[in-house]
Amino acid sequence: MGNLFPEEFIEDVKASSDISNVISNYISIKASGANYKALCPFHREKTPSFMINPQKQIYKCFGCGEGGNVINFVMKIENIDFIEAVKLLAQRANIPLPEMNISEKDKQLLQQRLELYDINREAARFFYLNLKKKGNNAKEYLKERGISQEVMKSFGLGYAPHSWDDLLKYLKKAGYKEDRILLSGLIVPKKEKKEYYDRFRNRIIFPIFDARGNVIAFGGRVMDNSLPKYLNSPETPVFNKSDTLYALNIARKNITDNRMILVEGYMDVIALHQYGFKNCVATLGTSLTKGHAIKLKKYCNEVIICFDGDEAGEKATLRSLEIFKEVDLNSRVLIIPDELDPDDYLRENGSKVFKEQIDSAISLIDYKIILAKRKHNLTEAEGKIKFIKELAKIMRDISSPVEREVYINKIQKETGINEDTIFLEIYGRQRKKGLDNNQKYSYINKRDNKYIEAITPVEGKxxxxxxxxxxxxxxxxxxxxxxxxxxxxxxxxxxxxxxxxxxxxxxxxxxxxxxxxxxxxxxxxxxxxxxxxxxxxxxxxxxxxxxxxxxxxxxxxxxxxxxxxxxxxxxxxxxxxxxxxxxxxxxxxxxxxxxxxxxxxxxxx
Missing domain, CATH: 1.10.860 (DNAb Helicase; Chain A)
Known part of the structure; x- marks a missing residue:
């Protein structure tokens, strides 16, 4: 998208947005003569090197080199583009946006989206107030899961009362029409009558936000064993499951080491957030899609996948690794011991141990090898044979000769199987020993007749x-x-x-x-x-x-x-x-x- 705003409007927004006031909304700043100083929000430091010059309306970090005007700061800290930063500052300064030349149809669609944002925001307020006033059982459940009041507030958690149409009545009283409430997915039509009832009833509610902080949908969780355990809003003009990530609005502002953590569900995100891992997101009851991966690539260079250790979690992890590979985004796997979910593991071991697990997360190939080891008994000959045969399929997909050699050596050490035998199983030709410096590796990949790093003697010059x-x-x-x-x-x-x-x-x-x-x-x-x-x-x-x-x-x-x-x-x-x-x-x-x-x-x- 190009610059939609006139230069005069942008200059007006900058002039009305005092840089020290804007920055102080995000970090703590202290006066230093005519300027201000602070710990830089963009890199880790113990001594303040982040300086703000109110006279010139600029900032500069002498540690990491970040600097610019008030718009640059908001773009960086909020992880948004230029247009969004200008809109945000204009809103804070109560400056109306200029009229844009768009078609009547586009205006109607824009108006529809804005109305849906309003309905969802009002519904989120309804659920939040119900948790405070009526949701004793919901509060007790969240308390048992170790979720603090502060975190409940940060995520806007709520409670849908055990009634058929409380939310519908509330929204109609607020002035919204039934057809618009229906479009939001918050109510469901009855089969025979032209009447509606609330989609979410007697559930803990998780508002779902877009990256800019608009409420676009909801997730609801039961507090007993009834099914479905989780219920999400249907897709609407403002909500698309295939490219929406839960808590991205928080995570994008808390990127650590240029990476994000991907977990399975709402409770896992909240648990990690509570233990200090705020760079965490989840998909919404669906497998990871290419759209999710592309969106994550906008915000980080690496994703740590942290799914449950059960069979379903393993399959989802493998699918996700392949998707990240397809969009060229680095990804690794955090394997939680004893098939625990992240929430339970954090409660038992704490954030320090979990951070160590993140730092030691493994690659796609390592993960496939671990899964193969789990399937076969390596103390028995038959188990070793099946293990090596499965690894052969994995190793043929490795294009780097160095990487292949490293993994083959690793497998040899773990299984005790001769390295030549492993090569024979993978590439179909056995390596001969005792080769001198004028010889080289030669194995033929029989799958596609492509020669892979030979071991043949070089006769003559x-x-x-x-x-x-x-x-x-x-x-x-x-x-x-x-x-x-x-x-x-x-x-x-x-x-x-x-x-x-x-x-x-x-x-x-x-x-x-x-x-x-x-x-x-x-x-x-x-x-x-x-x-x-x-x-x-x-x-x-x-x-x-x-x-x-x-x-x-x-x-x-x-x-x-x-x-x-x-x-x-x-x-x-x-x-x-x-x-x-x-x-x-x-x-x-x-x-x-x-x-x-x-x-x-x-x-x-």
């Missing part, structure tokens, strides 16, 4: 020279990297260090200068120097690339055939299997050799 020539071309010839992206994979290189450099270059559209590259890889300075000294003056790089890839694939296939022949010899010599089994295995190997020879012939065409 031709491959190595070609690799250095290709890397130098990428480092020194403008606009050549995009050409390489479509034709070359880091795994096509035969030297580990060459793979690392190729991966770095292919993932950057423009090559860095030599100094930057050496700073990025200080342990490879000699290798980088050798690449820069490689002669490519008289080489057609495009032809060299095509020939190199063809030769390398051919070389890998020949090596695999050699290994298969060795397996044939070994089977014949050792005689560990009966004759029929040996013949069956030899036949399998023979078929594989024929397939590989066919691949070589294709490369030679």
């Amino acid at each position: 031709g491959h190595i020279v070609a690799e250095k020539q290709l890397l130098k071309a990428m480092l020194t010839q403008d606009n050549i990297i995009p050409f390489f992206k479509n034709k070359l994979n880091p795994e096509d290189f035969s030297i580990g260090k060459h793979q690392i450099l190729a991966n770095y270059l292919i993932n950057n559209d423009q090559a860095p200068d030599r100094v930057t590259l050496e700073n990025q890889f200080p342990d490879m300075e000699a290798d980088i120097k050798e690449i820069y000294n490689t002669d490519i003056e008289h080489i057609d790089i495009e032809k060299a690339l095509a020939k190199y890839i063809s030769n390398l694939k051919k070389f890998k296939l020949l090596y695999q055939i050699k290994q298969l022949h060795q397996q044939q010899d070994q089977l014949t010599r050792e005689n560990k299997l009966n004759k029929e089994e040996v013949e069956k295995e030899l036949l399998k190997i023979g078929v594989e050799i024929m397939r590989l020879n066919s691949e070589i012939q294709k490369l030679q065409l």
